[in-house]
Amino acid sequence: MRPFTAERPVEYPAKPAPVRSRAGLSHLPAGPKDRTPLLTMRFIANTPKFLLNLYRTYGDASSFFLGGELFLAVFSPEAVVDVTVKKQHSFVKGVGFERMHKVLGRGLLTNEEPVHLRHRRMMQPPFHHHQLDEYARVMQEIVRAHLEGWSEGEQLSANEEMMRLTFQIVARLLFSTDIDSYAEGVQHHMGIAIDRIERTMLPGLDRFDRAPLPYFRKFKESSDYLAGVAEDIISKRVASGSHGTDLLGLLLDARDDEDQALSHDDVRDETLTLILSGHETTANVMTWALAYLRDRDDLWRIVADEAAEFMPEGEPPSLRQVLQAPMTRAIFAEALRLAPPVWVSPRRAIEDVDVAGIPVPRGAHVIVSQYASHRNPEFFPDPEEFRPERWEDDLESRLPRGAYFPFLAGTRKCLGDQFALLEAHIILMEMARTRRLKPVSASLPAPEPRATFRPKGGVISVVVEA
Numbered sequence: 001m002r003p004f005t006a007e008r009p010v011e012y013p014a015k016p017a018p019v020r021s022r023a024g025l026s027h028l029p030a031g032p033k034d035r036t037p038l039l040t041m042r043f044i045a046n047t048p049k050f051l052l053n054l055y056r057t058y059g060d061a062s063s064f065f066l067g068g069e070l071f072l073a074v075f076s077p078e079a080v081v082d083v084t085v086k087k088q089h090s091f092v093k094g095v096g097f098e099r100m101h102k103v104l105g106r107g108l109l110t111n112e113e114p115v116h117l118r119h120r121r122m123m124q125p126p127f128h129h130h131q132l133d134e135y136a137r138v139m140q141e142i143v144r145a146h147l148e149g150w151s152e153g154e155q156l157s158a159n160e161e162m163m164r165l166t167f168q169i170v171a172r173l174l175f176s177t178d179i180d181s182y183a184e185g186v187q188h189h190m191g192i193a194i195d196r197i198e199r200t201m202l203p204g205l206d207r208f209d210r211a212p213l214p215y216f217r218k219f220k221e222s223s224d225y226l227a228g229v230a231e232d233i234i235s236k237r238v239a240s241g242s243h244g245t246d247l248l249g250l251l252l253d254a255r256d257d258e259d260q261a262l263s264h265d266d267v268r269d270e271t272l273t274l275i276l277s278g279h280e281t282t283a284n285v286m287t288w289a290l291a292y293l294r295d296r297d298d299l300w301r302i303v304a305d306e307a308a309e310f311m312p313e314g315e316p317p318s319l320r321q322v323l324q325a326p327m328t329r330a331i332f333a334e335a336l337r338l339a340p341p342v343w344v345s346p347r348r349a350i351e352d353v354d355v356a357g358i359p360v361p362r363g364a365h366v367i368v369s370q371y372a373s374h375r376n377p378e379f380f381p382d383p384e385e386f387r388p389e390r391w392e393d394d395l396e397s398r399l400p401r402g403a404y405f406p407f408l409a410g411t412r413k414c415l416g417d418q419f420a421l422l423e424a425h426i427i428l429m430e431m432a433r434t435r436r437l438k439p440v441s442a443s444l445p446a447p448e449p450r451a452t453f454r455p456k457g458g459v460i461s462v463v464v465e466a
């Protein structure tokens with residue numbers, strides 16, 4: 001029997017009707033006029049590139065129609081801050097989140113106010129700084145054990161290795177679960193689920209989900225499998241007789257102002273959201289960092305020195321110290337700039353709203369894109385170059401708000417940003433002082449933009465000793 005059955009009221013704002021014509025909207029920014037499937041095909045073929053082309057051709061804002069619905073793409077720091085912070089309440093999550101919703105249910109990534117803030121407050125404590133300090137030690141143990149399993153000369157897929165490692169970290173720290181029995185299944189089914197989420201960046205495509213095609217059947221099977229893993233983790237915990245003090249314990253014991261527990265479905269959806277959002281993103285940026293470092297032995301040597309200084313042997317690592325390692329930090333800042341795991345944040349205007357001087361009509365799709373905005377040559381000269389050195393002299397603090405936002409901002413800002421940076425720093429520094437993965441190819445992998453920004457082919461690498 002399910003222990004939590006209490007249904008909670010959920011008040012999701014209904015999405016307004018899309019805007020289908022420019023009539024009466026003469027003030028819209030310029031953009032491609034094409035309303036034929038050709039534009040749609042260019043959009044689908046490579047969405048990040050499409051958005052970057054818009055930015056380079058039309059500047060800070062542009063408008064266009066996809067699937068007959070109005071889209072605005074906005075790139076300036078001011079517009080990004082308006083959409084994500086100052087006027088965030090004029091927006092709800094946009095295209096792509098419908099299908100994500102079918103995998104993750106109503107977890108933090110997909111829910112809306114007022115449920116979102118209530119859940120977010122309940123889930124914040126495991127991400128506080130003093131808690132992260134505790135995690136650092138366990139992260140280091142897990143990373144060391146994982147790297148010990150590699151032998152010199154062995155060929156491995158960097159992305160698969162990073163997925164396994166980051167999954168293990170999230171499962172152990174947030175759910176106190178050893179995940180060996182799930183690891184392969186989660187990786188396989190998450191691969192399918194995430195692959196099919198981003199194809200629905202087009203409005204209305206989710207209506208084909210019930211079509212009797214293997215493509216959609218597999219999506220459903222994978223979503224069901226993932227929900228089953230979360231159910232399994234929860235029922236084992238409940239059966240153990242003690243809820244524990246980790247994130248899952250917190251969700252199981254949480255009570256709101258009216259002393260109501262979360263429903264079983266809420267606990268499952270939040271569990272699943274944390275498992276999925278908490279590992280593929282970090283694994284991808286780790287893999288991209290390894291690819292960018294493929295011919296930078298000079299930087300590896302600096303990271304090894306930083307490991308000795310900021311994560312000395314024999315002392316438990318601490319969040320504050322680890323995140324101070326300047327070159328390691330700069331490497332991730334640069335990898336997150338060029339290959340942001342969350343490369344686009346689509347929104348939908350639920351009321352007429354002014355975004356950096358552009359009047360956005362209710363119902364319009366509004367896209368901000370980390371991938372495109374992070375390539376502004378005004379802030380990042382030679383934007384396509386991987387150049388960690390640009391982050392010296394504290395570039396981040398000199399940038400205007402909204403110029404660099406790999407973790408977004410506002411109330412929808414990533415819950416796990418410090419968690420992710422901490423584990424990424426520990427992984428890179430441990431690799432620098434023991435053994436690391438060196439990509440076999442001399443060139444960068446092609447991007448495979450889905451719900452996250454994947455490196456195509458997984459970056460086949462060889463293990464080299466430090």
Ligand code: HEM
Nearest residue numbers: 108109277278281282342345406407408412414415416420
């Ligand atoms: C480098 C790794 C990561 C990146 C770049 C990243 C980026 C992001 C971004 C951009 C969002 C906002 C998405 C949107 O609203 O459009 C987000 C949300 C979120 N992330 Fe992360 N993330 C990372 C790692 C993690 C980790 C490790 C966790 C948890 C352990 C996590 C948990 C979440 C959650 C729960 C949300 C939803 C927050 C809310 O709406 O309240 N993320 N992330």
